[in-house]
Amino acid sequence: MKAETCSRIENLTAEIDGKTILNGLTLEVGAGEVHAIMGPNGAGKSTLSYVLAGREGYEVKGGSVTLDGVDLLAMAPHERAAAGVFLGMQYPVEIPGVSNLLFLRTALNAQRTLRGEPEISGADFMKAMKAAAADMGLDFEMMKRSVNQGFSGGEKKRNEMIQMAMLKPKLALLDETDSGLDIDALRVVADGINKMRSPDRATLLITHYQRLLDHVQPDRVHVLMAGRIVRSGGPELALELEAEGYARIAAEAGLANITDAAA
Template structure:
């Protein structure tokens, strides 16, 4: 589904990713772990097309398409979703309006008709209930005045509504208490499927107790330096990055 080859990315002239290779197939859940500054978020942004993340070498192919040729919104239209580490506050735009615009933009990209208002309301009520979100929150401005946990839960509601093929979750677990973590993990697990894939980016092994990955990769200094199964994450937890011979302060 996703094929990243020899990816080099610079941000403001600084080399962050230095030849990263990663293949994610349909039905798989991959976890990317690594010390701070290793380039985890850069990888997420580069896949999803954030401006200022300059690809100097390499390729990203999604379902056979050259992803790097597409704008961020087009990548969303193709089925990619980014769960943000720091979800952005948007004053004056209600969650409801935001989601409706998002869903219809994606539908438009795919040449589909807009979703009927009734169907939209039904869907959003169902998804909010599944993720235990107070329906009143849907009327509030996107993320404005939300707690850290509420923001992450909101990301999960958006993901559930958009129903992406490929989800990238950038440190979605950071700053969450155990209850919020369970809700987020539950949200991610709902996105699993034979024709879907998930890339979980995390600093800690904690989330992986709930979202069990098929593959775990360790990112350090802009490259994947070790790959394995879920055992690798447990080893990291026990021995630390240093135990694997990775300098925690490499960057």
């Protein structure tokens, strides 16, 4: 039986500074599924995650996005977060002077309030944070430090997995979460993603490399070029891209070369 649709993107067109980046992109990610997005630089992969999360500066010119049947594009960024959208950034920012504990409890309670739920108690929050940090192999003392300040690249990505575990999103957008990770950190982060697979969560992994998919077996792999999905397949598609690159798929999509495949 087909899973109930968690997120549906139809003919999405978006631009920044007057330049079209997404050009009629259509994609459906069912509840409980993990989909991977791959493609050449400039194809629109990160733009897709930014548009879905509501990042400022990106203008939607057409199409629709729904999350559990609700119009996502009609919501402000904080409303999308409360509705269940989570964005794991390629380059997590540092926030000096704000501890990880304060940052995450404030974010969590803000979302709960917007959903009409009671705030989480201090005791319950600390218990959940300690468990999430342990799962990600981070010393809990690091959670008392400023957000990402002094963290290595791998620690920043693990910290994002902790945030994801605490916020429990319906739609997790992970933008090159494997960027800057060594082999051990990659395995830990991949294990975190796998642990957070859920029947009511859709996950979209944006990645350049097949190595992450060795550890996180996706349900579907999509190739994004020139702002649209030009090919979809199973995990074997990532292996094909790793071996052959994008040139043949670009030609099959009517794009003369890889430069044209970028938006």
